[in-house]
Amino acid sequence: MDDETRRIWVADTGCIGCRLCERACPAGAMRVEDRQARIDYALCIACGMCATACRKGVIHDALGIYAPAH
Ligand code: SF4
Ligand code: SF4
DSSP, X not given: OOGGGSSEEEOSSOOOXXXXXXXXXXXXXXXXXXXXXXXXXXXXXXXXXXXXXXXXXOEEETTSSSSOOO
């Protein structure tokens, strides 16, 4: 399964590396490196907290519940 079909994913562009998503993640699954947030799907529980926390609208979910899917 690629990132586009996963329930929560981070867009390749638009991230400013503010780490709000990293701080919001209760599972330690969100990592920000080089101004790009990435999800470790081995840890992600698809709670949507990161999508809610991101002020740039970079994190999306397949169902459009937490943030609009693009
Ligand atoms: S959906 Fe939840 S567990 Fe997954 S990366 Fe976002 S905050 Fe972390
Ligand atoms: S909250 Fe959004 S802009 Fe900030 S690091 Fe996470 S994905 Fe990037």
